[in-house]
Amino acid sequence: MILEKEVLLKVENLNISFESMRGDLHAVRDLSFEVYPGETLGIVGESGCGKSITSLAIMDLLPATAKVDASHFYFKNQNLLTMNEKEKAKIRGSEIAMIFQDPMTSLNPSFTVGYQLMETIKLHFGGSKIQIKEKAIHLLTQVGIPSAETRLKSYPHQLSGGMSQRVMIAIAIACKPKLLIADEPTTALDVTIQAQILSLLNDLQKEYNMAIILITHDIAVVAQMAERILVMYSGECVEAGLIKEVINNRKHPYTEGLLASLPSSQNSRQHRAKLPSIPGLVPDLANRPSGCQFNPRCKYTANICKENNPDHISFDSNNHIVKCHTPLANQEAT
Ligand SMILES: Nc1ncnc2c1ncn2[C@@H]1O[C@H](COP(=O)(O)OP(=O)(O)OP(=O)(O)O)[C@@H](O)[C@H]1O
Ligand SMILES: [Mg+2]
Structure with a gap:
């Protein structure tokens, strides 16, 4: 239809x-x-x-x-x-993305912010390591995370609630979705x-x-x-x-x-x-x-x-x- x-x-x-x-x-x-x-x-x-x-x-x-x-x-x-x-x-992740209700549990505590963000970029866009890293830095900067390059090396527990939420948003928008579902984002x-x-x-x-x-x-x-x-x-x-x-x-x-x-x-x-x-x-x-x-x-x-x-x-x-x-x-x- x-x-x-x-x-x-x-x-x-x-x-x-x-x-x-x-x-x-x-x-x-x-x-x-x-x-x-x-x-x-x-x-x-x-x-x-x-x-x-x-x-x-x-x-x-x-x-x-x-x-x-x-x-x-x-x-x-x-x-x-x-x-x-x-x-x-x-569709999931590239056209529709979601920010889940609990950012602390949606970020994997065992991996750095950079790894989690770059995996998403790699999955959807590919590119060389340098390009992927540059895109990750750009996204973190865009969501208002200062010293983005340094922050790539942080683990989720090293971030405040607001910073975690910004990282979740960066991951969600990495693929420029047409629809973002934000479940209790704040x-x-x-x-x-x-x-x-x-x-x-x-x-x-x-x-x-x-x-x-x-x-x-x-x-x-x-x-x-x-x-x-x-x-x-x-x-x-x-x-x-x-x-x-x-x-x-x-x-x-x-x-x-x-x-x-x-x-x-x-x-x-x-x-x-x-x-x-x-x-x-x-x-x-x-x-x-x-x-x-x-x-x-x-x-x-x-x-x-x-x-x-x-x-x-x-x-x-x-x-x-x-x-x-x-x-x-x-x-x-x-
Ligand atoms: N896996 C499940 N098995 C059985 N019932 C479930 C399951 N997941 C959710 N429910 C039930 O479905 C209903 C709706 O749950 P939902 O999580 O969508 O609520 P919500 O509006 O998001 O609430 P909140 O504001 O607390 O996040 C609730 O009664 C919940 O208990
Ligand atoms: Mg809910």
């Missing part, structure tokens, strides 16, 4: 489940989204809502116990579900370093015209970085749309809850940690509630919410969608 030219990644009705002792755990349910060249899509949601496994499915890095299906799962014109290993390997970092890393990602995006899927539980980061947002709850998309539209006109009570923890710009992030979060817990995948998955935590729950899981409804021409029986009234109008 030929896709519209401008869509880079198209995911339709993605389902991910895991075989387990407690039966099949259906972790991602009918998730659909698109990513366009050069844009940033923010995926936000609490811990366990399926952000990482969605990106691992795109990278084909889920364990063998995972079952992945979708009615449409395409990168450009290539079907990610049916391509062979060779085609997958070509969570472990303090606030100043976080701002630097986000600004680095912004600069690289412009330079390479690279699309970014930015995954985070921090809606403030998405608000700052993304054009569009997808809010996930318990493996489902509960609201999506242009970031300004969703923030100003949130329709889903869960999005409202996430936004309540968004500090005003004067507040520091340290303050936010003390702000109240949404009461209650995400559903146990082996024991999902009937109806809307958010209904046990929702302050607007009606009978229908306990009976039927709602379909998505659309709110404007910019594809602002919400999965709720009782969407919130227009914020601007109230």
Whole structure:
């Protein structure tokens, strides 16, 4: 099937489940989204809502116990579900790259930064030893690592959290990917370093015209970085749309809850940690509630919410969608 030219990644009705002792755990349910060249899509949601496994499915890095299906799962014109290993390997790392959630565990502690970066360059571009080294130095400089040549000899444990993250970014962008999946790229970092890393990602995006899927539980980061947002709850998309539209006109009570923890710009992030979060817990995948998955935590729950899981409804021409029986009234109008 030929896709519209401008869509880079198209995911339709993605389902991910895991075989387990407690039966099949259906972790991602009918998730659909698109990513366009050069844009940033923010995926936000609490811990366990399926952000990482969605990106691992795109990278084909889920364990063998995972079952992945979708009615449409395409990168450009290539079907990610049916391509062979060779085609997958070509896409992974060269067209789609990922910064993993934990940089400390994604860098191999036994090898120097230079070795790990140069292996990636060698794999994708080849070249003489000198050329590969020069490219590695250039990449480390580009991601803001001072004394890059000396740093090539460092081992991961000799780097700070921010430096490790920069090295991970250098490895990810080595092949100039068209899509970068950044899974919680700044969570472990303090606030100043976080701002630097986000600004680095912004600069690289412009330079390479690279699309970014930015995954985070921090809606403030998405608000700052993304054009569009997808809010996930318990493996489902509960609201999506242009970031300004969703923030100003949130329709889903869960999005409202996430936004309540968004500090005003004067507040520091340290303050936010003390702000109240949404009461209650995400559903146990082996024991999902009937109806809307958010209904046990929702302050607007009606009978229908306990009976039927709602379909998505659309709110404007910019594809602002919400999965709720009782969407919130227009914020601007109230
Ligand atoms: N290998 C696995 N086997 C069984 N269940 C799994 C496996 N990997 C993930 N899950 C489950 O899938 C769900 C989604 O996990 P995922 O790691 O994608 O969450 P997340 O949104 O990235 O959370 P976090 O913000 O904590 O990183 C969770 O309930 C998790 O327990
Ligand atoms: Mg995760």
